[in-house]
Amino acid sequence: MSLTLTVTDHWQDGKRIHAVGTIVAAGNYTTAGVTLSFADTKIKSSSIPEVVLIAGANGLYIYRYQPGTGIADGKVLVVDLSTQAQLAAAAFPAGITGDTITVYAIFPKFI
Numbered sequence: 001m002s003l004t005l006t007v008t009d010h011w012q013d014g015k016r017i018h019a020v021g022t023i024v025a026a027g028n029y030t031t032a033g034v035t036l037s038f039a040d041t042k043i044k045s046s047s048i049p050e051v052v053l054i055a056g057a058n059g060l061y062i063y064r065y066q067p068g069t070g071i072a073d074g075k076v077l078v079v080d081l082s083t084q085a086q087l088a089a090a091a092f093p094a095g096i097t098g099d100t101i102t103v104y105a106i107f108p109k110f111i
Contacts, residue, residue, distance in 0.1 A: 002027040002034040002092070003076060005103065007042045016106050017045050023054065023076075023101040025092045033066060033075030038105060045107035046071055057100040061087075071107075 007021040019042065025034075038049060048071060054063035062079040078087045078096065087093075 002029065003036045005036060005038065005040065007040045010042045012044075012109060015109060016050070017043060017109055019043050019103075019105050019107070021103050023103055025096045025099075025101065028091050029078060029087045029089060029096075031086060031089045033077045035068075035072075036065065036074050036076045037072040038074070038107075039072040043071075043105075043107060045109065047108045048074070049105040049107050051104075051106040053104045055102055056096070057102075058095060060095045061099075063101065 002025060004024045004026070005021055007019050010017065010019040012018070023036065048067045052065035052074070054065060054076065056063065060081055062081060064077045064079070066075045066077060068074040079085065080087055
C-alpha cells in the first residue's frame with residue numbers, strides 16, 4: 001500500500017461527516033495516481049467524499065484527490081512544484097515520505 005490514512009478526528013454537523021487525519025506515503029508512485037482509501041470505521045459513511053483537501057507541510061508538492069467509484073478507491077495525483085509536472089512513476093521521493101501530509105474530508109451523512 002502506497003498511501004496510508006490515519007483518521008485523527010471526526011465529527012458530524014447534522015448534515016455531513018467531517019474527518020481529519022494524516023497520510024503516510026511509502027513505496028511507489030504511479031502516473032495514474034495512488035489509491036487512498038477512506039474506508040475507516042470512524043467514518044460513518046460509505047459514500048464518496050464530497051470534498052477532500054490534502055496538504056503537505058513542506059509545501060513542495062500539490063496533492064489532488066480524484067474520486068473513485070467508492071469510498072476506498074479514490075486516487076491522489078501528486079505534482080512537483082519545482083517542475084510543475086506530475087511525479088514520474090518511481091519510488092516516492094524523500095520530500096514526500098518525510099513530509100507531514102494532512103487531509104480534511106467531508107462525506108454525506110450515512111443514513
